[in-house]
Amino acid sequence: MAGMDGVTEETVRRRPATLRDVARAAGVSVATVSKALNDQGRMTAETRARIREVARVLGFRPNGLAQSLLRNRSFTVGLLTNDTYGRFSLPVMAGISEALVDNGVSVFLCHVEDDPRLGQLHVEAMLDKRVDGIIATGKRIDRRLPVDLSQLGIPVIYAFTEPAPGAIAFVSDDAGGARLAVEHLVRLGRRRIAHVTGPASFAVVHTRADACGAALAAAGLPAGAPLIGTWSESWGHAAVETLLAGLEPPDAVFCGNDQIARGVIDGLRERGIRVPGDVAVVGFDNWEIMAGQTRPPLTSVDMNLAALGREAGLTLLSLVDGKPVEPGIRTLPCRLVVRQSCGRPPGG
Amino acid sequence: MAGMDGVTEETVRRRPATLRDVARAAGVSVATVSKALNDQGRMTAETRARIREVARVLGFRPNGLAQSLLRNRSFTVGLLTNDTYGRFSLPVMAGISEALVDNGVSVFLCHVEDDPRLGQLHVEAMLDKRVDGIIATGKRIDRRLPVDLSQLGIPVIYAFTEPAPGAIAFVSDDAGGARLAVEHLVRLGRRRIAHVTGPASFAVVHTRADACGAALAAAGLPAGAPLIGTWSESWGHAAVETLLAGLEPPDAVFCGNDQIARGVIDGLRERGIRVPGDVAVVGFDNWEIMAGQTRPPLTSVDMNLAALGREAGLTLLSLVDGKPVEPGIRTLPCRLVVRQSCGRPPGG
DNA sequence: ATGAAAGCGCTAACAT
DNA sequence: ATGTTAGCGCTTTCAT
Numbered sequence: 173m174a175g176m177d178g179v180t181e182e183t184v185r186r187r188p189a190t191l192r193d194v195a196r197a198a199g200v201s202v203a204t205v206s207k208a209l210n211d212q213g214r215m216t217a218e219t220r221a222r223i224r225e226v227a228r229v230l231g232f233r234p235n236g237l238a239q240s241l242l243r244n245r246s247f248t249v250g251l252l253t254n255d256t257y258g259r260f261s262l263p264v265m266a267g268i269s270e271a272l273v274d275n276g277v278s279v280f281l282c283h284v285e286d287d288p289r290l291g292q293l294h295v296e297a298m299l300d301k302r303v304d305g306i307i308a309t310g311k312r313i314d315r316r317l318p319v320d321l322s323q324l325g326i327p328v329i330y331a332f333t334e335p336a337p338g339a340i341a342f343v344s345d346d347a348g349g350a351r352l353a354v355e356h357l358v359r360l361g362r363r364r365i366a367h368v369t370g371p372a373s374f375a376v377v378h379t380r381a382d383a384c385g386a387a388l389a390a391a392g393l394p395a396g397a398p399l400i401g402t403w404s405e406s407w408g409h410a411a412v413e414t415l416l417a418g419l420e421p422p423d424a425v426f427c428g429n430d431q432i433a434r435g436v437i438d439g440l441r442e443r444g445i446r447v448p449g450d451v452a453v454v455g456f457d458n459w460e461i462m463a464g465q466t467r468p469p470l471t472s473v474d475m476n477l478a479a480l481g482r483e484a485g486l487t488l489l490s491l492v493d494g495k496p497v498e499p500g501i502r503t504l505p506c507r508l509v510v511r512q513s514c515g516r517p518p519g520g
Numbered sequence: 521m522a523g524m525d526g527v528t529e530e531t532v533r534r535r536p537a538t539l540r541d542v543a544r545a546a547g548v549s550v551a552t553v554s555k556a557l558n559d560q561g562r563m564t565a566e567t568r569a570r571i572r573e574v575a576r577v578l579g580f581r582p583n584g585l586a587q588s589l590l591r592n593r594s595f596t597v598g599l600l601t602n603d604t605y606g607r608f609s610l611p612v613m614a615g616i617s618e619a620l621v622d623n624g625v626s627v628f629l630c631h632v633e634d635d636p637r638l639g640q641l642h643v644e645a646m647l648d649k650r651v652d653g654i655i656a657t658g659k660r661i662d663r664r665l666p667v668d669l670s671q672l673g674i675p676v677i678y679a680f681t682e683p684a685p686g687a688i689a690f691v692s693d694d695a696g697g698a699r700l701a702v703e704h705l706v707r708l709g710r711r712r713i714a715h716v717t718g719p720a721s722f723a724v725v726h727t728r729a730d731a732c733g734a735a736l737a738a739a740g741l742p743a744g745a746p747l748i749g750t751w752s753e754s755w756g757h758a759a760v761e762t763l764l765a766g767l768e769p770p771d772a773v774f775c776g777n778d779q780i781a782r783g784v785i786d787g788l789r790e791r792g793i794r795v796p797g798d799v800a801v802v803g804f805d806n807w808e809i810m811a812g813q814t815r816p817p818l819t820s821v822d823m824n825l826a827a828l829g830r831e832a833g834l835t836l837l838s839l840v841d842g843k844p845v846e847p848g849i850r851t852l853p854c855r856l857v858v859r860q861s862c863g864r865p866p867g868g
Numbered sequence: 869a870t871g872a873a874a875g876c877g878c879t880a881a882c883a884t
Numbered sequence: 885a886t887g888t889t890a891g892c893g894c895t896t897t898c899a900t
Binding site for chain 2: 263
């Protein structure tokens with residue numbers, strides 16, 4: 173076969189084959205090889221096929237660095253997070269990664285903790301590598317990352333972290349999630365629904381508590397003050413005492429997260445109160461490993477973080493492609509994952 | 521000031537400044553700018569300072585793509601994992617990232633699940649981007665990632681996942697960890713020490729059980745057969761029944777992970793058995809959110825995964841720099857984190 | 869002490 | 885139908 177003399181699969185090279193290697197082996201110019209491989213220009217089908225074959229045999233892969241330099245586009249984005257052990261940011265990341273990998277985009281993961289120096293370091297490293305854009309994420313939506321991303325000259329998207337003013341951001345619809353939980357309990361016939369949640373310093377605590385109250389009011393049910401504590405199991409456990417102190421103890425508890433819910437369930441059980449028989453419990457976060465292992469398995473609000481990440485990733489791509497995107501905060505719906513802590517499980 | 525006419529901080533450009541922009545503004549050649557900025561070549565200190573100043577004012581940052589193309593080194597590595605919700609791989613990642621960021625190296629995070637197609641896709645994307653090396657990690661040390669990394673032509677390191685034959689790998693010393701746990705219990709005067717652990721399909725189950733048995737034998741204590749189950753809380757809970765069925769119930773339980781330990785503790789409490797008063801319990805993994813929230817807080821074996829990641833990262837850098845590294849599996853020590861589930865807490 | 873020129877691997881406009 | 889040329893932004897001889 174002309175132009176393929178001595179070229180075999182066994183020809184193992186240390187240095188990866190370049191366009192020039194292919195051109196030489198195929199007896200054509202580099203430009204022709206480039207066109208053949210990129211389906212551009214005109215040439216006989218036979219030539220194109222032959223060049224392709226030579227490239228394949230040589231194991232040619234285009235050098236992305238060279239392509240990026242030329243196109244001014246690196247097919248690379250940065251993901252900044254301060255959530256090292258990733259309860260929240262990891263599902264977001266998974267969604268981003270999923271959305272981007274099919275477009276040939278790779279993601280730099282950067283843990284910045286809450287350290288401005290570390291944030292700066294990572295951002296500069298990414299800028300030097302000419303990332304096409306940056307996504308910022310975190311563990312709560314009312315705290316900024318320790319680094320200013322608003323003047324970088326490249327597109328930036330915020331997902332599950334507090335955005336800079338006028339930026340594009342994606343957050344979960346916490347109010348909607350709370351409504352989902354309460355409406356589920358109401359539908360199941362519960363009438364005295366309490367709310368045990370985390371510290372008042374978290375914006376979501378108020379968002380969810382307010383929505384909870386509103387949903388109860390809409391259903392014509394009484395809404396007591398939410399029980400404010402910490403995001404911990406031990407708080408949930410301790411809160412049970414307060415819950416049972418009143419004249420009319422609740423027949424349902426909507427909890428600010430799954431750990432609190434778990435503590436509540438444990439506390440109830442220790443007092444011989446059945447879940448869901450006597451009291452129904454709903455959690456928030458749908459943290460699989462917690463919600464699934466609770467006895468009984470916990471019905472919980474899922475924030476759809478992976479979907480949120482996917483949207484963020486796709487939107488960043490639009491931005492990179494120069495498409496206009498309206499700034500502002502987009503709120504994505506939650507969903508309720510029904511298990512057995514409220515009675516009437518899926519089959520019932 | 522000569523050569524700085526019209527150059528001010530306010531000169532905001534969309535297109536990032538290039539070496540040529542700096543050269544023009546400073547009235548010198550690109551070569552001189554390059555040398556000035558890289559502390560190379562000879563020139564008057566005054567020239568060097570002036571060029572530096574111009575570069576600073578223009579906000580010049582060298583284009584890493586161009587540098588990488590030239591140096592054949594991208595200061596970029598890939599991290600492959602199949603542990604999407606990262607109990608194990610996330611601490612490893614944090615260690616890797618920490619070790620590399622100070623060297624100006626950024627990390628591509630690639631979730632490959634257990635999908636060979638996805639693995640291939642990510643690996644090819646990374647190869648095209650000319651990563652300097654790849655680190656493979658996962659959720660257990662006896663399963664391979666769904667993609668072959670042995671013929672890539674770039675350095676590869678395995679951390680907490682099964683390595684290819686003859687590769688370089690880092691794993692935790694599970695046997696040592698089990699020994700640590702048992703010796704701690706023995707030291708505290710416990711004499712009938714049971715072992716409740718996960719499925720026999722996991723290599724670590726045998727490693728830890730064998731080491732547990734050996735440590736008991738070494739202490740002259742009886743070693744019953746380990747109780748094999750699943751890695752779940754519910755299994756730990758269920759195992760309590762078996763534990764208490766014998767004539768001589770245990771005064772300590774070493775558990776294969778923290779979730780099992782938690783189930784065991786719950787089961788014991790429900791039967792009115794005190795922890796640590798009557799029975800001491802040790803977990804494995806030191807999963808903070810689980811071990812810290814157990815009542816009482818759980819003493820647990822920590823695999824030092826972040827340290828493992830750091831070693832893996834640094835070793836990869838050595839490899840990239842062409843330094844020779846002995847192939848083989850390196851085992852890194854575990855440590856015991858003492859809380860209150862065995863009595864005699866730190867202060868006691 | 870400084871600059872001109874070549875080249876990393878690739879693509880695209882412009883020949884032929 | 886294919887090749888020549890220029891150039892992305894940078895570093896590095898080699899001249900001057």
